[in-house]
Amino acid sequence: MSVTQYRRVAALAAVAGLGLALAACSTKGDDSSSSGDKVTITVDCMPVGSQKELLKDWNADVEAFQKLNPNITIKSVSVGAQCNNPPDFTARLAGGTVTDVFYAYMTDLQQVLDSGQAMEITQYATKDQIPTWDSISKEAKAAFSEGDKLYGIPTKNYSMGLLYNKNLFTQAGLDPKNPPKTWEEVREAAKKISALGNGIAGYSDYSAGNTGGWHFTAELFSQGGQVVTADGKKADFNNDLGKKVLQNLKDMRYTDKSMGEKQLLQWADLLTNAGAGKVGMFVGAPDATTAIVTQFQGKYQDWAMAPMPGQGGPAKGTLGGGEGYFFKKGLSKAQVEAGLKWLAYEKLTVGKGQFDYVRAKPENNPVGLPQPQLFIPGSDAFKADNDLKVANANVTVDDFALFANNPVPIKFEPANAQAIYAILDSAMSAILTNPNASVDDELKKAEDKVNQALAAAAK
């Protein structure tokens, strides 16, 4: 085949492909194809009814955005308080029922690509659509890229630390200004807090709904470990570091009895207890306080945050993650651009949408948390955002200063994270609910299963 011939075939194929893509879109209504016309996109992760203020803000933003862009219509879809509940998310991917622009965790890239539901958006994601694009953290972008192909737009990032209840610290005779720095100190503090009785857990942790595996990973990172080897082919937690993680928990749970009786907790369970003032410390990201306040009847004045504890010293690493939006395969150029514009407006503009601190302040939404921090430190966007944040802070910035000023190296979650977390849940739940469970056996079991899962995924 000569070069010209090849080119012609390629062009034909491209036209045919485009035709198919257009045909696929046409089912969505005739308003989505050509330029200048009206464009409609569906977007998920609209706040749910119980998040009253957030929902009101979202709706106001949609209205304002549509006024600014009269040719774009945003249809919002709510998919639950926890926008990505793994089984529901998997069902949406398998069923092809994701919205045009759909929410996902940074850990979902592999699964989203495997499902064949996402489109590449490298050529669309530019300063023209997202003015702050060049100021956005490279790592966050990388989490949504495979090679140099970009598939999603990061909208939030976090890294974990130690959240603690200042009230309970004071009651237990601990200094809220001087929270534990190591796992050993966490253990001592947990003992004192749980001695308050009344069903209070000194330290609390997850063990169900994939959140157990997620926290195991975070705690393993703090020990300097990793969940899978660098080549991503083998589990790498059945070692001294992994054992330390589980042994710490086992000691607190059964030797000290400082973690409370109720285990098998998943996201909402722990935060319910935290909101009710029954949890002294837990590992989490700054925005966990947002959930405690907006959904779980808690007060953010109670909470402060320290860096991730380490074993015998500062943590060697902390888990970083985040969220963003993918674009469904088969969208027209106009739809992708509309989606990018919306994300830019709602998620990535200083002073607007999620960064509208002036609005959030009186709404009892915490302002002044050190994260998300999507903008590269030193960039204009970073400075502008930070100034606004400080000016409108309603949380005591000091409460998060220890966390913000003592950064721990961030480690990102492994590929296929959710499948691995599902397996590690069982190690966590075994240690937290069965006094006879053996740390070694549980790690070995989980290691075998993760190796199997990785082997299957690599095929």
Next chain:
Amino acid sequence: MTTRELGPRTLLSHTQLTRGKGPAIYWTLLIAIVVIFTLAFIGPLYWMVTSALKTGQEVAQTPPTLFPANPDPQNYVDAWNNLTLGKLLFNTIYYAGGALLFQLVLDTAAAYALSKLRPIFGNVVLGAMLATLMIPAMVLIVPQYLTAIDLPILHISLLDSPFAIWLPAVANAFNIFLLKRFFDSVPQDLIYAGIVDGAGPLRILWSIILPISRPILGVVSIFAVTAVWKDFLWPKLVEPSPETRTISVGIYAFAGGTPQNVVIAAAVIAAIPTVIFFLIFQRSIMAGLTTGAVKE
């Protein structure tokens, strides 16, 4: 106790109950049974209603309190406002009603054909249907789900459509079996009489068989409605949107981001309409289920 009060003869004879120590033992046992069952079946419901009136602090108290110290309806208000309970209830009733209608029409017709019209290979069809009795829905959940989201040949998705619940409900071998057994017992002579009068199959079904089958239709209706009411995973998969969810799935999803007391309050509110419905119609529901058939 008079014989009239005692009703028909059962395991124990009337004399055993009326003579000697009989009445004493009977009344002791009766009272014990009533107390135990009331505690076992009303007790938890009482606990549910009152716990949702307690604060988070009080619920975690040891030992638990029997009455809420300061009853606070706030949890109920929050649950009602945040869960769109009305919509969820409407959805569930809509799905159950549709499933009932589809089953009454299609399954009755099928049972009639298998029982009375007996077309060629009818027994094979019946066998293939009955074979599915042995197959729990879970076995097929994945391929069934993939079928529902992309129907063969038609290539349409039933997701978030009520048909995703209605059509699979028709594939209910147990109800077809019940109906067929009952139709089998309708005397053939009645049908011949109909044929002699020149009635077609539809007319025979409508005017001869169905009127005497009312009891079994009642039973099948109850089964059809409770099946939809109790189902969880299938509606969770095929009606995923908050707007199309069933009540059970809605409560479960709600629990993923809500304090426990509010979840329980939602569970109480969700139970109220059906319990009231049941208490009002319990006589006919019970009559349908227990006596099987009482005709005048």
Next chain:
Amino acid sequence: MPSATVAPSPVHASHPAPSGRRPRKAPAQRITNNVTGYAFLIGAVLCFALFSWYPMVRGVVMSFQRTRRGVTTWVGWDNYERIFQDPSFWTAWKNTAYFTVLALVLGYAVPFVVAIIFNELRHARGYLRVLVYLPVMLPPASALFLFKYYAYDPSEAGLFNAILKFLHLPTSQWMQSTSMAVPAMVLASTWMNMGGAVLIYLAALQNIPGSLYEAAELDGAGLFKRIRHVTIPQTKLILSLMAMLQVVATMQLFIEPLILANGAGTQDSATSVAYLIYQHGFFQNDLNGAAALGVIMLVVLGGFSAAYVRLSSKQD
């Protein structure tokens, strides 16, 4: 009871009219008959085809395939190998079998005994019937959250633990304990579902002619003999049908682990085969593995029903 004749109940329907009594028909007549027959059948047959028969075939096919990035390939027994290597697989079967046995004792025998007792009562029967059927009317999620948050709370604030403590009995970790998880699920599930079974048994009991008991009594049969020789044989058909349905139903054990244990529980002590299917399909993003699990379950149940059919035909 008013003077009423009791028509054959569904479960006691007399045997079908022998087909030999049907008049012979001309061939043309037979063809129209077949056409109308299938016209009546077609709706249900289509639904069965779409949602039972076809998925069954598709499940088998899928279990030998794998789909990634929209491309489906044949992988032989890979999915099965993966499933068999999974230690949870065996635990799930063990739990499901344990649940099934316990549910047969609790969920099957208890409603029968309760029905027999209710049937003997001359008072409050209506009230008791309503009582046991009440939980059936609750949305299953409602009932299970009630158990999860209060009854099975492992701390001393838990309702069951408070009662146990009051009685000076050892408390339990309930769903968090490896030994109590399955019994706790059986208890919740029996409470939720037994009403239906009680009513069906009551129906069967009320169809037993009183004269049989009188005759047995004249023969000198005591209470338990009468149960053995009259009650049980007279309700045999419904008993055996319910036993089979019960086994099939317990194989579905899903919402109980999902809600009560937030998943698989301690060291998989609450996991079930059905839950494992869900976990593979929707947590581990392995729809093909889930399909293979479904096929395995199908084969096991097929063996079970073959045994059932053989046993029940032997008894006839």
